[in-house]
Amino acid sequence: MRIYNTLTGKKEPFEPLEPGKVGMYVCGVTVYDHCHIGHARSAIVFDVIRKYFRYCGYDVTYVRNFTDIDDKIINRAKQEGIPWNEVARKYTDEFRKDMGLLGVEPADVEPLATEHMQEIIDMIKVLEEKGYAYAVNGDVYFLTRKFDGYGKLSKRDLDDLMAGARVEVNEAKRDPLDFALWKASKEGEPAWESPWGPGRPGWHIECSAMSSKHLGQSFDIHGGGADLTFPHHENEIAQSEATHGKRFVRYWVHNGFITVDKEKMSKSLGNFFTIKEILERFDPEVVRFFLLSTHYRSPIEFSDEQLKEAEVSLDRYYTTSWRLSGILATASKKERSTPEEKVFDGMCSGFDDRFRAAMDDDFNTAQAIGVIFEFIREVNRYLDSKPSGESLLERVRRAKDILEGVGRVLGLFARTPEDWYRVLLNSRKVPMDEAGILSAIDERKQARANKDWDRADRIRNELLDAGILLEDRPDRTDWKVKV
RNA sequence: GGCGACGUACCCAAGUGGUAAGGGAGAGGUCUGCAAAACCUUUAUUCAGCGGUUCGAAUCCGCUCGUCGCCUCCA
Known part of the structure; x- marks a missing residue:
């Protein structure tokens, strides 16, 4: 297995820290608003x-946090x-609901920042003792320049960052590149x-503290959206490696963005669609x-047309x-090979x-889906040979097992075709119910029968x-929703 | 300005050194009362452009053009 590592900019063979085990931490969401389709992609x-x-x-x-x-x-x-x-609880619940619909399993550990205050404080204390952090008026900052290797993930040079001059101005910091580890709370704000x-x-x-608590000081995979590379993940590396004195993460994995009219979908541009809005029109x-039909690191252009194409493929x-389940229900006993x-079989x-x-090959789901469709063509070709x-029954069962097995990995194909068409009846707003269709048939x-064509x-x-398509079979007529 | 991606058919999209997957759309055909579905054939001598390395490049290197991202909260 090869994984693209943002740290090295190359695909590398995957070798876990401990044979047979994988520890992975993925940055979750800050629970302050509805999730959009970009959050869904990462999840x-x-x-x-x-x-x-x-x-x-x-x-x-698998550990995925909530910033609460x-x-x-x-x-x-x-x-x-x-x-x-x-607010935090409300949007955490919403996130779980959205993700559940999309077939995203809960992580093994879903830590909350507010439940790890001790670990966070302990870590900052160590950084302070080691001279990597300093306190000013109740704030604590990380001394970025003291950490050798800052910028190695996002390929940034400290002086270039300075030249960028977009670093926030804060008088309390010794250096504009320093970032807050702890922020003093004002009157009336939540405080620990x-x-x-x-x-x-x-x-x-929080991510540094929680990942080391649940996965150890070094672990295999750390993931998140590409926009977290800098500064979030860069800062995580600095904090964690400064604290523990060892390599933090072996493989950094970042997913690409969703775009609308070629532009990154984002809150500030206002060009985002919430998961809820999309699920009103399309099946999860x-x-x-x-x-999954595009490689995870590539941008995906979001549009209704694209979703419709996905619907047609599915x-x-x-x-x-x-077809396969129909055969299991009706196949004749008479043996006929083709x-x-x-x-x-091959x-x-x-x-x-x-x-x-x-x-x-770096979790190439797009290619995997291609393999699935080649298989589907072969299945149909075989069935067409009558x-x-x-x-036949054995082969049909084998084909179903293969498709369902691969479906479990991708989190697809979990339903029966009948359910699929029933759901489409709703999402395509077909003005008929199943009983009406059957009576028309x-x-x-x-x-x-009367040859009244x-x-x-x-x-x-x-x-x-x-919106209903009929398919005449030798023995009956089936219906499906036209996509 | 600095750093980094990307540019593959009509559309979407794989392919990172060995001669262009897959899906949709289009054309023709088989099957069918006619359809639909399925299957078959067909649609890029070519991978933004120009140079270079190589026996060989969409794949590596350089330049040009175009698009986008990060540098500020962001999945």
């Missing part, structure tokens, strides 16, 4: 990475007129007791499929899946290797106008 990407490690037999410990105390939360509380911890007076942690320190599995999967089964045997080859009997069946076609067209 889904790392969910798949974690599932794939597991699929490969690793014992994974921060200036943005305090501001939001003022706006909404509710206590800050109420500390050796420097009442205050709250700076943003970066469609969203998930869409996000429909192709479910159409085949539907020449196509040889290619089919495709089945080779599938796992090809899937792994894609995923082993085999029957027990060997029945009516058409009569017309067809005009009437049969009229009924079919009416259904099509409503």
Whole structure:
């Protein structure tokens, strides 16, 4: 397995710190607002990475934090007129709900900053003792220039940063590059007791404190959105390595952005869509499929057209899946082999290797999906050759196992085709229910029996106008939602 | 200004040294009462442009053009 490491800028062979085990920490969200699709991308990407490690037999410990105390939360509380911890709880719940719908499993550990004050304070104390931190009027700052290697993750030179001159001006700092480890709280703001007076942690320190508590001072994978590379992750490295005197993280993994009209989706530009808004129009599995159909480090252009394409692709999967379950329900006993089964068997045997080859190459889900669709074509080709009997049933079961197995890694394909079409009935706002469709099909069946093709076609067209597509089979007529 | 990405068919998108995956759309065909679905054939001698390295480059190097990101909270 090879993973692209932001630290080295290269794909590197993955070698865990401890054989058979993987420790991964991913920066979660600051819970002060609804999540948008960009948050979903990060969550889904790392969910798949974690599932794939597991699929490969690793014992994974996945930690993803919630930043539940921060200036943005305090501001939001003022706006909404509710206590800050109420804001944090509300949006933490929303996050969990959104992610649950998108098929993102909870992390093994989901630490909160507010529940790790002791660890945070202890860490700052060590930094102070070692001369990496200094206190000024109740604030504590990290002495950036003292840490040798600052900038190694984001490839920045300290003097270039200075030249950028966009570093905030703060008289209390000895150096503009220094960043806050601890911030004194003003009257009325949430505060925790500390050796420097009442205050709250700076943003970066919580991740350093919580990751080392739950995964150790060194661990395998640290992830997050590409925008966290600087300064957040750079600062984490400085704090953690200064504290512990050893390498913090082995592989830094960053996901790319979602763009709208080629521009990064962001709060400040106002060009973002919340997960909730999107799920009103599209099925969560469609969203998930869409996000996994591009490599995790590339930008993804977000649009309804793109989501629709993802829906069509997923429909192709479910159409085949539907065919497979139909065969299990009706196949005849009479044994009939076909020449196509040889290619089919070869495709089945080779599938796992090809899937792994894609995923082993820096979690290339886009390529993996390509492998899945090649397999689907082969399945259909085999079925088109009209085999029957027990060997057909065995092959159908094998194909289903393969597709469902790979679906579990990607967090896709978990439903029955019937459920898929029922859900589409709603999301596509089809003005008919299942009973109405079935009675129309029945009516058409009569017309067809009488060879009244005009009437049969009229009924079919009416259904099509409503968004329902009919498929005549030798023994029955099936319906599906047109995508 | 500094640093870093990216530019593959009509659209989306894999491919980081060995001769262009996959999905959609288009065209033709098989099947069908007709359709739909599925399958088959077809659609990039070519990977922004120009040079260079190499037996060989979309893949490595340089330059040019274009787009974007980070440098400030950000997934």
